[in-house]
Amino acid sequence: MADVIQPPKDSFQSRIKARYFATRRDTVITVVFAALVAWVLWSLIDWALLNATFAPNAGDICREDLHGGACWSVVSTRWRIVLFGLYPFEEQWRSAIACAVMVAVAVLSCVPWFWSAKRLAPLWVVGFAVFYILMRGGFFGLTEVTEQNWGGLSLTIFIFSGTSLLGMPLAIIFALLRRSKLPWIARTMALVIDTIRSLPLLSIMFTFAIVLPFVLPDGLTGDKLYRVIIGYALFFACYQAEIIRGGMQALPAGQEEAAKALGLGYWHRIGYIVLPQAFRNALPPTINQFVITVKETSLVTIIGFFDVMASGRAASGTAEWNFAVIEMYVFVGLIFLVFVFSLSRYGAYLERRLGVGKR
Amino acid sequence: MSFKIKLALATTALVATAGLSQAQVAEDSKLLEVLDRGSLLCSGHNGSFLGFAEVDDQGKWKGVDIDLCRALAAGLFGTSEGNLEIVPISWAQRWPALQSGDIDVVIKVSGWTQSRDTELNLAYSTPYFIGAFQAMAKADLGAEAIADLDGGSLCVAAGTSTERATATFLESNGIEAELLTFENGDELRNSYYEGRCDAIVEWAPSLAAGRVDAPDGADNHVILDDVIALEAEGIIVPEGDPDWLDVQNWMLSSLWFAELEGITSENVDEVRANPPSETIAKFLGVSPGYGDRLGLSNDWAYNMIKEVGNFAEIYDRNIGDGSPYGLPRGINSLYNAGGVFYPFIID
Numbered sequence: 001m002a003d004v005i006q007p008p009k010d011s012f013q014s015r016i017k018a019r020y021f022a023t024r025r026d027t028v029i030t031v032v033f034a035a036l037v038a039w040v041l042w043s044l045i046d047w048a049l050l051n052a053t054f055a056p057n058a059g060d061i062c063r064e065d066l067h068g069g070a071c072w073s074v075v076s077t078r079w080r081i082v083l084f085g086l087y088p089f090e091e092q093w094r095s096a097i098a099c100a101v102m103v104a105v106a107v108l109s110c111v112p113w114f115w116s117a118k119r120l121a122p123l124w125v126v127g128f129a130v131f132y133i134l135m136r137g138g139f140f141g142l143t144e145v146t147e148q149n150w151g152g153l154s155l156t157i158f159i160f161s162g163t164s165l166l167g168m169p170l171a172i173i174f175a176l177l178r179r180s181k182l183p184w185i186a187r188t189m190a191l192v193i194d195t196i197r198s199l200p201l202l203s204i205m206f207t208f209a210i211v212l213p214f215v216l217p218d219g220l221t222g223d224k225l226y227r228v229i230i231g232y233a234l235f236f237a238c239y240q241a242e243i244i245r246g247g248m249q250a251l252p253a254g255q256e257e258a259a260k261a262l263g264l265g266y267w268h269r270i271g272y273i274v275l276p277q278a279f280r281n282a283l284p285p286t287i288n289q290f291v292i293t294v295k296e297t298s299l300v301t302i303i304g305f306f307d308v309m310a311s312g313r314a315a316s317g318t319a320e321w322n323f324a325v326i327e328m329y330v331f332v333g334l335i336f337l338v339f340v341f342s343l344s345r346y347g348a349y350l351e352r353r354l355g356v357g358k359r
Numbered sequence: 360m361s362f363k364i365k366l367a368l369a370t371t372a373l374v375a376t377a378g379l380s381q382a383q384v385a386e387d388s389k390l391l392e393v394l395d396r397g398s399l400l401c402s403g404h405n406g407s408f409l410g411f412a413e414v415d416d417q418g419k420w421k422g423v424d425i426d427l428c429r430a431l432a433a434g435l436f437g438t439s440e441g442n443l444e445i446v447p448i449s450w451a452q453r454w455p456a457l458q459s460g461d462i463d464v465v466i467k468v469s470g471w472t473q474s475r476d477t478e479l480n481l482a483y484s485t486p487y488f489i490g491a492f493q494a495m496a497k498a499d500l501g502a503e504a505i506a507d508l509d510g511g512s513l514c515v516a517a518g519t520s521t522e523r524a525t526a527t528f529l530e531s532n533g534i535e536a537e538l539l540t541f542e543n544g545d546e547l548r549n550s551y552y553e554g555r556c557d558a559i560v561e562w563a564p565s566l567a568a569g570r571v572d573a574p575d576g577a578d579n580h581v582i583l584d585d586v587i588a589l590e591a592e593g594i595i596v597p598e599g600d601p602d603w604l605d606v607q608n609w610m611l612s613s614l615w616f617a618e619l620e621g622i623t624s625e626n627v628d629e630v631r632a633n634p635p636s637e638t639i640a641k642f643l644g645v646s647p648g649y650g651d652r653l654g655l656s657n658d659w660a661y662n663m664i665k666e667v668g669n670f671a672e673i674y675d676r677n678i679g680d681g682s683p684y685g686l687p688r689g690i691n692s693l694y695n696a697g698g699v700f701y702p703f704i705i706d
Contacts, residue, residue: 063572077416078416080416080417080418081414081416081418084418085418086414086418086420086445086447087418088418089417089418089419092418146444148444148446148447151447206451206452209452210452210455210456210459210461211455213459213460213461214458214459224461301405301406301449302405302449302451302452303448303449303452304403304405304446304447304448304449304452304456305405305447306405306447310405310406310447313406313407313543313545314404314406314407314413314414315414316545317406317407317408317409317413317414318407318409318413318414318415319409319410319413319568319682319683319684320683322409322568322569322572323572323574325545325549
């Protein structure tokens with residue numbers, strides 16, 4: 001087309017006018033909603049920042065002015081309980097470093113350079129080893145801190161990483177077994193997946209934490225923490241296996257047939273043709289599954305773990321701070337927000353990079 | 360008197376004398392297991408329970424139940440320092456955790472109910488705390504009794520004995536009120552203060568603690584006089600272990616005995632140096648017998664009092680006048696102060 005008529009470039013003002021104030025009704029709606037949003041935002045800022053009390057140990061000031069702003073004093077006084085739970089006070093630096101190491105490992109494994117089993121596997125092995133040595137102690141002159149005293153953010157991160165790292169390979173195995181050519185393997189796997197999926201996560205955790213020691217021989221029980229992570233990983237794997245299977249089934253059958261025709265063996269076909277594409281197809285629901293997994297770690301509080309959530313409740317659960325429950329929940333909520341939001345943004349980055357939904 | 364009867368009497372006397380100085384602890388008793396292990400696994404909380412199990416700024420446990428754990432550990436090992444592990448457990452988890460051996464004893468303000476005592480195979484010590492369930496209502500409703508709340512709604516904690524007791528109370532008094540249940544104490548209280556129900560039913564100490572922090576001021580809430588139920592809170596051990604249960608009972612008795620005799624953590628050393636009576640000398644381990652019979656060292660009660668004090672000290676420090684709660688001791692006092700508690704006889 002030779003003569004494309006360029007529309008006249010709108011000024012900012014005219015665009016605003018056309019979009020929000022075109023008719024009298026539009027104007028009314030815009031003004032009302034803008035006022036509403038401004039009012040909500042203002043009250044929020046007023047509560048959270050302007051009228052808030054930030055200084056540590058200022059519980060009495062907050063108490064006298066209960067209708068005023070937020071009492072962040074509870075956080076500035078007792079944040080260490082939220083982050084470290086019941087970990088011995090003098091040793092909490094260990095928990096802090098362990099936590100940072102785990103986060104660093106997670107961030108590093110998001111960098112494309114690490115995306116091969118040869119680099120990823122040692123990274124995580126080293127990460128877990130450093131975490132365990134720091135947290136558990138008993139080596140290198142560090143005093144021993146048993147798993148039941150682990151708590152706060154480091155425990156939540158440990159449960160999440162343990163579950164994902166154990167659950168992901170398990171999910172791939174489950175998905176492959178589920179698609180086995182041998183009907184009895186495929187059917188049995190389907191039955192296992194469907195059974196575990198139909199049980200509530202809470203009852204699975206309860207069973208692994210509390211019922212299993214009655215059933216297993218003494219030598220096999222291990223610490224409650226590891227049993228719960230295994231149970232959770234199994235649960236995660238069953239959901240994730242179905243997500244991966246969905247990704248596999250979206251592939252045209254011709255791809256695998258072509259690979260066969262080229263003489264590729266089973267593991268090559270799966271490793272180089274099927275799985276990479278299946279993961280690309282299944283990326284959005286996989287990120288979804290991870291997000292759910294982060295949040296559901298807080299269920300472990302019902303079997304007596306001092307995760308971030310339980311620690312938050314312990315932090316506000318004293319005579320001095322019992323009035324500041326909301327502030328404590330907001331703080332715990334912010335911690336979850338930071339993790340889940342970064343996870344979602346990373347997912348969005350991956351989708352752009354892999355062109356999910358475009359190719 | 361025939362020779363046979365004389366012999367029998369002599370044997371009995373001999374056994375009785377031997378029994379005085381020798382503990383008869385069963386080999387499979389938890390007591391020996393705990394002493395061998397060198398540390399006591401006691402129940403904590405997965406969060407906090409006001410006044411009974413809280414976490415201080417340094418992440419250390421405190422509260423009435425925690426102090427009883429400390430007393431027990433001090434009695435068993437001389438000091439609780441390094442000999443006590445507080446295992447955080449949830450309400451739902453306490454019985455399975457006890458049965459599976461994750462903890463040795465449940466000291467977690469747990470009411471003595473028939474189903475727990477019989478069907479769950481638990482053994483209760485003598486109660487150490489009496490908790491009354493009462494209702495707190497909004498003052499502007501003008502209610503003076505729960506019957507005045509007919510047609511309204513009550514907030515209660517889910518799955519606890521409170522829920523059952525409240526339902527029974529409403530039924531037997533012909534009161535029609537809706538029960539709203541909540542899993543978590545904060546939620547329960549907030550729902551009440553936000554007006555989702557007319558009244559809240561809780562254990563009296565919790566009500567008093569909550570009322571102090573009422574967002575619209577304590578004056579706007581009244582605790583109604585009706586006692587919906589009484590709950591006798593005891594220490595729980597697995598059934599079929601009388602030796603371990605004896606230790607719990609005599610620990611509580613010792614704390615009350617010390618209170619009755621005016622022995623505190625401050626003056627216990629002086630009293631021990633100069634025992635005013637033979638009973639007190641025995642109690643503090645100056646003369647032998649008080650510990651031997653239980654399979655403990657004879658100064659176990661002294662170690663306990665030295666570390667945590669008598670029962671009055673434990674109460675005041677955690678929920679009484681020495682704490683922010685300032686809860687009057689009332690029915691939880693000793694018998695000579697209008698309460699229901701008393702020490703057993705030391706002979």
